[in-house]
Amino acid sequence: MRDRNKGFSLIELIVTVAVIAIGASIAIPSFSTLIRNNRADSDTGDFYRALNYARLEAINRGVNVRITPATTGATWVTNLNVQLSSTAAVLRVIAPMSPGSALAPSATATYIEFNNLGALAYPATALTMVYTNGSTSRNIGICLNGRVILNGACP
Numbered sequence: 001m002r003d004r005n006k007g008f009s010l011i012e013l014i015v016t017v018a019v020i021a022i023g024a025s026i027a028i029p030s031f032s033t034l035i036r037n038n039r040a041d042s043d044t045g046d047f048y049r050a051l052n053y054a055r056l057e058a059i060n061r062g063v064n065v066r067i068t069p070a071t072t073g074a075t076w077v078t079n080l081n082v083q084l085s086s087t088a089a090v091l092r093v094i095a096p097m098s099p100g101s102a103l104a105p106s107a108t109a110t111y112i113e114f115n116n117l118g119a120l121a122y123p124a125t126a127l128t129m130v131y132t133n134g135s136t137s138r139n140i141g142i143c144l145n146g147r148v149i150l151n152g153a154c155p
Contacts, residue, residue: 068111076103
């Protein structure tokens, strides 16, 4: 006997497309949240590494090292420079954060500076940087002893 019907029927195709559409409608919001969380982790991780780099360079070189926005008066989400305080020689440039991100210090700070012992030289108090991107937020604590705490605050 010959089978003349080769392929899928219209009903089978409609059911398959409906199942895929339902699965996609459930998965896409979760995927968007995952992307936003990964972006926040990446941005705060880059800033965390920049702070630790500045601190270690201050210790290794025996001079004050600061991290500051690349252009005067810019926000903390733009390019950041890690530079020597005495000569303003740029040691490293940190890429800007994701669009829609905000990074705000708990106190007014135009730059963050570490001394030759790795302690916070400026500002004179512990600092918490609050990162936000939409509904996602992270905290980065910078203690007076120079310790940088990701997703936390200084004790």
